[in-house]
Amino acid sequence: xxxxxxxxxxxxxxxxxxxxxxxxxxxxxxxxxxxxxxxxxxxxxxxxxxxxxxxxxxxxxxxxxxxxxxxxxxxxxxxxxxxxxxxxxxxxxxxxxxxxxxxxxxxxxxxxxxxxxxxxxxxxxxxxxxxxxxxxxxxxxxxxxxxxxxxxxxxxxxxxxxxxxxxxxxxxxxxxxxxxxxxxxxxxxxxxxxxxxxxxxxxxxxxxxxxxxxxxxxxxxxxxxxxxxxxxxxxxxxxxxxxxxxxxxxxxxxxxxxxxxxxxxxxxxxxxxxxxxxxxxxxxxxxxxxxxxxxxxxxxxxxxxxxxxxxxxxxxxxxxxxxxxxxxxxxxxxxxxxxxxxxx
Amino acid sequence: xxxxxxxxxxxxxxxxxxxxxxxxxxxxxxxxxxxxxxxxxxxxxxxxxxxxxxxxxxxxxxxxxxxxxxxxxxxxxxxxxxxxxxxxxxxxxxxxxxxxxxxxxxxxxxxxxxxxxxxxxxxxxxxxxxxxxxxxxxxxxxxxxxxxxxxxxxxxxxxxxxxxxxxxxxxxxxxxxxxxxxxxxxxxxxxxxxxxxxxxxxxxxxxxxxxxxxxxxxxxxxxxxxxxxxxxxxxxxxxxxxxxxxxxxxxxxxxxxxxxxxxxxxxxxxxxxxxxxxxxxxxxxxxxxxxxxxxxxxxxxxxxxxxxxxxxxxxxxxxxxxxxxxxxxxxxxxxxxxxxxxxx
DNA sequence: CTGAAAGCGCTAACAT
DNA sequence: ATGTTAGCGCTTTCAG
Numbered sequence: 125x126x127x128x129x130x131x132x133x134x135x136x137x138x139x140x141x142x143x144x145x146x147x148x149x150x151x152x153x154x155x156x157x158x159x160x161x162x163x164x165x166x167x168x169x170x171x172x173x174x175x176x177x178x179x180x181x182x183x184x185x186x187x188x189x190x191x192x193x194x195x196x197x198x199x200x201x202x203x204x205x206x207x208x209x210x211x212x213x214x215x216x217x218x219x220x221x222x223x224x225x226x227x228x229x230x231x232x233x234x235x236x237x238x239x240x241x242x243x244x245x246x247x248x249x250x251x252x253x254x255x256x257x258x259x260x261x262x263x264x265x266x267x268x269x270x271x272x273x274x275x276x277x278x279x280x281x282x283x284x285x286x287x288x289x290x291x292x293x294x295x296x297x298x299x300x301x302x303x304x305x306x307x308x309x310x311x312x313x314x315x316x317x318x319x320x321x322x323x324x325x326x327x328x329x330x331x332x333x334x335x336x337x338x339x340x341x342x343x344x345x346x347x348x349x350x351x352x353x354x355x356x357x358x359x360x361x362x363x364x365x366x367x368x369x370x371x372x373x374x375x376x377x378x379x380x381x382x383x384x385x386x387x388x389x390x391x392x393x394x395x396x397x398x399x400x401x402x403x404x405x406x407x408x409x410x411x412x413x414x415x416x417x418x419x420x421x422x423x424x425x426x427x428x429x430x431x432x433x434x435x436x437x438x439x440x441x442x443x444x445x446x447x448x449x450x451x452x453x454x455x456x457x458x459x460x461x462x463x464x465x466x467x468x
Numbered sequence: 469x470x471x472x473x474x475x476x477x478x479x480x481x482x483x484x485x486x487x488x489x490x491x492x493x494x495x496x497x498x499x500x501x502x503x504x505x506x507x508x509x510x511x512x513x514x515x516x517x518x519x520x521x522x523x524x525x526x527x528x529x530x531x532x533x534x535x536x537x538x539x540x541x542x543x544x545x546x547x548x549x550x551x552x553x554x555x556x557x558x559x560x561x562x563x564x565x566x567x568x569x570x571x572x573x574x575x576x577x578x579x580x581x582x583x584x585x586x587x588x589x590x591x592x593x594x595x596x597x598x599x600x601x602x603x604x605x606x607x608x609x610x611x612x613x614x615x616x617x618x619x620x621x622x623x624x625x626x627x628x629x630x631x632x633x634x635x636x637x638x639x640x641x642x643x644x645x646x647x648x649x650x651x652x653x654x655x656x657x658x659x660x661x662x663x664x665x666x667x668x669x670x671x672x673x674x675x676x677x678x679x680x681x682x683x684x685x686x687x688x689x690x691x692x693x694x695x696x697x698x699x700x701x702x703x704x705x706x707x708x709x710x711x712x713x714x715x716x717x718x719x720x721x722x723x724x725x726x727x728x729x730x731x732x733x734x735x736x737x738x739x740x741x742x743x744x745x746x747x748x749x750x751x752x753x754x755x756x757x758x759x760x761x762x763x764x765x766x767x768x769x770x771x772x773x774x775x776x777x778x779x780x781x782x783x784x785x786x787x788x789x790x791x792x793x794x795x796x797x798x799x800x801x802x803x804x805x806x807x808x809x810x811x812x
Numbered sequence: 813c814t815g816a817a818a819g820c821g822c823t824a825a826c827a828t
Numbered sequence: 829a830t831g832t833t834a835g836c837g838c839t840t841t842c843a844g
Contacts, residue, residue, distance in 0.1 A: 134586075134590055134821090136820095136821055136822085137821065137822065138821080138822095146830075146831085147830065147831045147832075148821090148822080148831095149822095149823080149824085149830070149831065149832075149833095150829085150830060150831075152822065152823060152824085153823095153829090153830085155822095156823080158823090158824090159829070159830085160829065161829070161830080162829065162830085165829090165830085177586075179583055179586040179587055179590070180587075180821090180822080181531075181587075181590045181591065181820085181821050181822070182527075182587055182590070182592060183526075183527035183528075183530045183531045183590070183591055183592060183820085183821080183822090184527075184531055184820070184821030184822040184823090184836090185821075185822055185823075186527045186822090186836090187525075187527045187528055187531055187820090187821080187822070187823090187835095187836045187837065187838090188821075188822040188823040188824080188835080188836055189822085189823055189824075189835095189836065190822070190823055190824095202552070202555060202556055202559055203552055203553065203555070203556030203559070205552075205753075208546065208547060208552040209547065211546060211547070212546055212547030215546055215547075215573050219573060219575055224570075224571075224572055224584075225571050225572075225573070226568075226570050226571070227568075227569050227570070227571045228568055228569075229559050229563060229569070231563055239523055240568075242521075242523040243523055243524075243525075243526055246478060246523070246525045246526070246527070246837090247525065247527055247836085247837095248526060248527060409549070409753070409754060410753060410754070410757050412757075413753075413754045413756075413757030413758040413759075414757040415757070415758075415759045415761070417759070478837095480836095480837055480838085481837065481838065482837080482838095490814080490815085491814065491815045491816075492815095492837090492838080493814070493815060493816080493817095493838095493839080493840080494813090494814060494815075496837095496838065496839060496840085497813090497814085497839095499838095499839095500839075502839085502840090503813070503814085504813065505813070505814080506813065506814085509813090509814090524837090524838080525836085525837050525838070527836085527837080527838090528820090528836070528837030528838040528839090529837075529838055529839075530820090530838090531819095531820045531821065531822090531836090531837080531838070531839090532819080532820055532837075532838040532839040532840080533819095533820065533838085533839060533840075534838070534839055534840095590821090591820085591821095
């Protein structure tokens with residue numbers, strides 16, 4: 125079963141010790157800088173490490189209870205601009221601290237989450253970054269008891285004890301819909317995100333709030349689920365367009381589903397934005413490059429990743445630090461997919 | 469799973485052994501399925517693992533010489549669509565095999581490469597995927613001696629002993645330039661990539677070959693370095709446009725630098741593609757979304773990632789398997805940035 | 813088949 | 829200040 129080719133003569137702390145003529149514990153001391161070591165010995169050790177090309181064994185170190193300089197990152201998927209941009213932000217901060225990243229993709233399978241978290245917290249990682257966790261309540265409790273540093277990104281709803289980084293979802297939608305109303309739209313469709321995601325709820329709340337504040341009658345047939353996917357957006361749009369009184373504008377809870385909405389509208393032969401206005405949420409890179417460019421509510425993805433990592437480092441330094449919740453501001457990015465309402 | 473067990477009390481193999489009334493070695497046996505174990509014991513062990521919520525400790529396992537189900541991935545950076553798309557492909561294959569990914573970003577610092585590789589090969593990873601390594605010759609030799617499974621992505625030039633996955637760089641450029649020539653262009657600028665990257669060399673070779681084959685005179689002032697960056701592309705374009713006889717079309721060695729070329733041309737008040745034709749290479753997601761959409765040579769990024777992972781798994785299964793070099797076909801994607809040459 | 817015992821490379825007491 | 833000694837959790841002989 126086990127590879128017969130396994131035995132590689134990796135340089136260990138003991139090899140270094142032998143060459144430097146000291147005990148391996150002393151080598152460990154200079155590596156970790158834990159105790160004073162005589163200058164000449166330190167010198168010899170450093171030299172030996174260099175000559176031998178010593179690279180510490182992460183697993184052994186972590187097993188023995190040392191620091192790892194690795195943070196675990198749990199994401200639902202990758203490749204869509206959303207996750208990618210956040211990872212970029214995280215990576216920027218991590219490399220500034222000389223940390224590395226262990227990436228786990230759950231592919232939205234919720235059963236994987238607790239297992240990965242458990243695995244990561246067994247020593248591999250010094251801290252955890254959870255992006256859009258599906259059902260974190262189960263293991264978060266355990267993390268807190270362990271005082272294991274973690275920060276949740278873009279998911280705020282499940283408890284009041286976790287440090288989180290997110291965006292002003294409610295206000296973002298509020299601003300976006302306000303703009304649509306200013307353009308003269310009154311029947312505005314809303315393609316919602318997954319129910320169990322707190323950001324979905326917040327965005328929907330923003331939609332309701334602004335209609336209410338503006339005294340526009342609320343019609344729940346105008347709210348259809350889109351599940352944050354392109355296909356979901358497509359189907360949602362079809363459903364909306366099939367209404368006896370279809371909306372003149374559609375707000376999609378994220379950019380990806382907005383793309384689906386656009387596809388569906390076009391499939392009906394509609395022209396955007398002349399026949400229908402469409403707005404997204406996120407401002408993933410694609411949003412700006414497509415034609416017509418997507419008007420959307422910008423979520424500062426890179427900054428969110430970076431801030432989350434920054435916050436995590438604070439916890440790693442000071443595990444008993446106070447819980448923090450950071451809400452970064454969204455911003456309406458007006459591009460080309462929304463136009464003034466014109467009655468036909 | 470019962471909730472009366474305290475979560476996160478780091479259940480070990482010994483705890484399981486105790487509960488099941490066997491030795492921890494036997495537990496290890498059923499975990500790894502390495503020897504026959506009496507059915508009743510196996511039953512009790514499985515049950516205990518489940519009840520206690522046992523999750524194997526990766527570090528310990530790897531230290532002790534076991535399999536890890538992790539592959540290491542070394543990338544120069546992330547966030548640009550190029551790396552992201554390849555990672556996506558890798559991830560797709562990995563999760564099909566139930567493997568996880570340890571991601572290292574070198575941020576183009578070449579000194580990091582050998583250290584990361586060394587670290588990963590010390591047991592953490594079962595195999596290595598190297599994306600665009602800068603200077604792999606040093607450590608590749610060691611990997612091969614250890615028979616450590618690895619696959620290099622998009623870098624073929626450094627030796628003849630490594631398994632690689634790449635694209636038909638030379639042919640891709642050949643096709644692209646041929647198209648430009650068909651459009652009537654005769655003076656075609658070439659914004660090259662980093663000298664030390666083999667794909668740069670291949671792409672440049674394609675450029676030279678087609679000019680030669682078509683009997684078009686070769687002018688080396690038309691070749692300027694762009695370094696695969698947007699800024700590099702910008703500067704290169706400025707340089708090209710400042711020529712006494714500037715080109716009527718510019719081929720950029722990758723899409724990102726093509727973006728810079730476009731920026732620079734526009735800064736000169738030029739209109740694309742009316743005043744100048746521009747072509748890129750890669751077809752990263754942005755290329756299709758921008759306006760005008762970029763005509764480019766498509767490199768099957770997702771497939772490259774996926775195939776590389778697939779190939780890596782073959783090596784993990786069969787470490788002495790033959791070296792393989794896979795060249796995936798590029799494809800000219802005609803969009804909107806190239807037009808027929810018109811003399812003014 | 814299965815238990816006992818020996819490490820993997822490292823950190824952290826515990827003695828000096 | 830530094831060597832000695834225990835493990836961390838696991839895999840893998842080696843005896844039964």
